[in-house]
Amino acid sequence: MKKGISIWSFPAKISIPDCIKLAKHAGFEGIELALNEKGSMSLESNDDEIVGYRKFAEKEGIEISSLATGLYWSYSFTSGNDKIRQKAMSVAKKQLDAAALLGVDTVLVVPGAVGVDFIPYCEIVDYDVAYDRAFKVIKELAEYCETKKVSVGLENVWNKFLLSPLEMKSFIDSIDSPFVGAYLDVGNVVCSGYPEQWVKILGSRIKKVHFKDYRREVGGVAGFVDLLSGDVNYPAVIEQLTNIGYKSYVTAEMIPPAPFYKYYPEQLIYNTSKSMDRILNRGGEA
Numbered sequence: 001m002k003k004g005i006s007i008w009s010f011p012a013k014i015s016i017p018d019c020i021k022l023a024k025h026a027g028f029e030g031i032e033l034a035l036n037e038k039g040s041m042s043l044e045s046n047d048d049e050i051v052g053y054r055k056f057a058e059k060e061g062i063e064i065s066s067l068a069t070g071l072y073w074s075y076s077f078t079s080g081n082d083k084i085r086q087k088a089m090s091v092a093k094k095q096l097d098a099a100a101l102l103g104v105d106t107v108l109v110v111p112g113a114v115g116v117d118f119i120p121y122c123e124i125v126d127y128d129v130a131y132d133r134a135f136k137v138i139k140e141l142a143e144y145c146e147t148k149k150v151s152v153g154l155e156n157v158w159n160k161f162l163l164s165p166l167e168m169k170s171f172i173d174s175i176d177s178p179f180v181g182a183y184l185d186v187g188n189v190v191c192s193g194y195p196e197q198w199v200k201i202l203g204s205r206i207k208k209v210h211f212k213d214y215r216r217e218v219g220g221v222a223g224f225v226d227l228l229s230g231d232v233n234y235p236a237v238i239e240q241l242t243n244i245g246y247k248s249y250v251t252a253e254m255i256p257p258a259p260f261y262k263y264y265p266e267q268l269i270y271n272t273s274k275s276m277d278r279i280l281n282r283g284g285e286a
Helices: 016-025 047-060 082-102 127-148 165-175 195-205 234-243 267-279
Strands: 002-006 030-035 063-069 106-109 151-155 180-185 206-211 249-252
Touching: 002 063, 002 267, 016 030, 016 047, 030 082, 030 249, 047 063, 047 082, 063 082, 063 249, 082 106, 082 127, 106 180, 106 206, 127 151, 127 165, 127 180, 151 165, 151 206, 165 180, 165 195, 180 195, 195 206, 195 234, 249 267
Parallel strands: 002 030, 002 249, 030 063, 063 106, 106 151, 151 180, 180 206, 206 249
Antiparallel strands: none
């Protein structure tokens, strides 16, 4: 398995090139970039800008491991508003276009939502309706994935949707495309289940993996903590990932960094790298 880190783990004001440099210096093999609505690496970015990030990473000796986006919280595939669903599709296609230019094999996609507690006045969608809408959209998106040779990884998030590994497995299998799988976030599972069980059940459907940690007794967003200080059973997770033959990136997504490190927030990147070395059994116990 290869060690990566999400750009969302870095202080917000650091530029993409500086994030790439810091990730490399901290010992990561890859960095996951994110597509924004405006500004750098965004819906506004042209091909030259996007290819520039790939060339910069290559020069620094680090891979761009995957491409995420937070835009699906604003533009949901399961919204009752047709214009919002169309916007979500345009975001996904731009994300896939950008991934192809970056040389990335998988993008992170939130398949929709029934409801989201941390978004005020979030639209609530009937579960069966959300399922049908998501299925239709992802099935259509799979065809576009094939033209780009880039996969979609459906992430398990706090969206009250696809709540169990069995349901996620069934949904992916019903799409029936080698370009659609799971982007498993082990930290997001902990409040309702056990990530090692998700790994075992999803198996080869897993395209990418996010590493976070979560403390159940705290709860809510505040429950996310530094790696190895929460309730994720990382020895069991690694055992199951090994059992299914997973060899791609495990990417640390430390959100939000500010509460963890009020001063010198970049230290989070170095500490996370060391924790991942311990989890992956690299370099002993130091």
